[in-house]
Structure formats: structure tokens, C-alpha cells
Amino acid sequence: MLPSSKMFTKIVFVLTCCLALASVDSTPLQDFCVADPNSKVAVNGLACKDSKLVVADEFHLTGLHLTGNTSNPYGFKATPVTLAQLPGLNTLGVSMVRLDFAPWGLNPPHTHPRASEILTVLEGTLEVGFITSNPENQLFKKVLNKGDVFVFPMGLIHFQRNVGYGNAVAVGALNSESPGVITIAKSVFGSNPSIPSDVLAKAFQVDQDVIFQLLAKF
Incomplete structure (x- = not known):
């Protein structure tokens, strides 16, 4: 009895996955991942440097x-x-x-x-x-x-x-x-570009002159 087309599709999929797994490099995982200073990716870390080049x-x-x-x-x-x-x-x-x-x-x-x-x-x-x-x-x-x-x-x-x-x-x-690290005063009063002074004045409930003095310090 021949398998249905749906069953045949499943069989092909399983066989394809098995072949793909068989072709995967079985090299053990590295014990470390030294940062590559030339990496363009930085997500709380950098891409790994070639372990053969690590000192x-x-x-x-x-x-x-x-x-x-x-x-x-x-x-x-x-x-x-x-x-x-x-x-x-x-x-x-x-x-x-x-x-x-x-x-x-x-x-x-x-x-x-x-x-x-x-x-x-x-x-x-x-x-x-x-x-x-x-x-x-x-x-x-x-x-x-x-x-x-x-x-x-x-x-x-x-x-x-x-x-x-x-x-x-x-x-x-x-x-x-x-x-x-986010230093609160430096981040708020030293951002680039600056947060609008009227926004800061309203947020801190002070006169804009006070904000201008603080912005000048950072």
C-alpha cells in the first residue's frame, strides 16, 4: 500500500532532517569565546575570535x-x-x-x-x-x-x-x-542632543534657569 501524499511529505521531511544532522560538523564546542575586536556585532558581548588565534x-x-x-x-x-x-x-x-x-x-x-x-x-x-x-x-x-x-x-x-x-x-x-553604567545626572543633563529644557523643568518642577545651570555643568 503506497503512502498518502501527506504521509510521503512527512517522510521526506524526516529524511531531509536526518541528512542535515549527519552533515553537521561534530567539532566539540569551544571552552571560551574571546572577543573579536573587529566584530560588527555587539549584543552584550562580541563575536568569537578564531580560537586558533587566541593567546x-x-x-x-x-x-x-x-x-x-x-x-x-x-x-x-x-x-x-x-x-x-x-x-x-x-x-x-x-x-x-x-x-x-x-x-x-x-x-x-x-x-x-x-x-x-x-x-x-x-x-x-x-x-x-x-x-x-x-x-x-x-x-x-x-x-x-x-x-x-x-x-x-x-x-x-x-x-x-x-x-x-x-x-x-x-x-x-x-x-x-x-x-x-548609566550615571543619572550625566545622562539626564548631558545627553546628546540635550533633552529640551522645558521638558526637564517640568519633570523636576523647577524654573528653567535652574535647568540651564545644570545643563552647563554636563
Whole structure:
């Protein structure tokens, strides 16, 4: 008994799939995906460099023991270790950052759109906090000392401030090789092109002269 045309179509489809699977390269998956600096694709990572061209230096970075330069208006310096600095992090879902604070230095309110962060204080005393989303906008705040740990959930606005009289150092670990950072004041008042001043004035419920002063700073 000959199969119906519908059944015949199904048989041809199954056989085609089997032949396609048989022809697939059975080479094992790579253990890593070092970022190709020439990649045109960047979706929280870059395309993989040819593994035959990878060298050990692409998994290595030095200098994190060096104190960051905090001679700026914030008294703060972040030294990141992300995909941009360490190509071997590509697709691994981890990164870190060294944070240096002068006395009363501030890491201003910001967010990481693609990562949560866990912070450990190595030296000094930091006041840290994050704010929950609308409508509660609750502030969770804590003063941390050497050896203390604090977590900032993904995407929430958070900050760190040195409340001691000496320098402070902390290390943050993030669960993305490219966590991103959006500094609130810089993003709002330093966008390119600028957000219309009347929009900002209405949003912040202040006179436009105040907005013009803030725009001039960024």
C-alpha cells in the first residue's frame, strides 16, 4: 500500500532532517569565546575570535592593585574589568570593578542595566544604598566597614559615598561581561542632543534657569 501524499511529505521531511544532522560538523564546542575586536556585532558581548588565534594575554589583565586617580569633582575613580578591558570575559557573564574614594568622595547615583552587583569594602568606610522602583521608591541604605558586603539588584539606582576621613577602596563583582553604567545626572543633563529644557523643568518642577545651570555643568 503506497503512502498518502501527506504521509510521503512527512517522510521526506524526516529524511531531509536526518541528512542535515549527519552533515553537521561534530567539532566539540569551544571552552571560551574571546572577543573579536573587529566584530560588527555587539549584543552584550562580541563575536568569537578564531580560537586558533587566541593567546594567554587575552585572559590576563594587570594593574588593579594601583590606586585610581580621585582628583576630580566627585573624589572618585572606577577602574573596570569588563569585556572592553579583558577580551577573555566574552560570554562568561562576569566582570568586576575597583572603586577608589578620596575622603567624602562619591560614586554618584547610577544604574547597571545588564547586571546586579555585589560590593566588598577593602579599606575605609562607605555609606551605600539603592532605591526601589515606582511607586515605593524605597531607599535601602547601610554604612559598610572593611570586609562588609552589600548587594545592588540589577537596574536599580544606587550609590556609594566615603564617610570616613581617609581613602576608601572597594571591589564590585557583576554578573555580566558588559554590565553598562548609566550615571543619572550625566545622562539626564548631558545627553546628546540635550533633552529640551522645558521638558526637564517640568519633570523636576523647577524654573528653567535652574535647568540651564545644570545643563552647563554636563
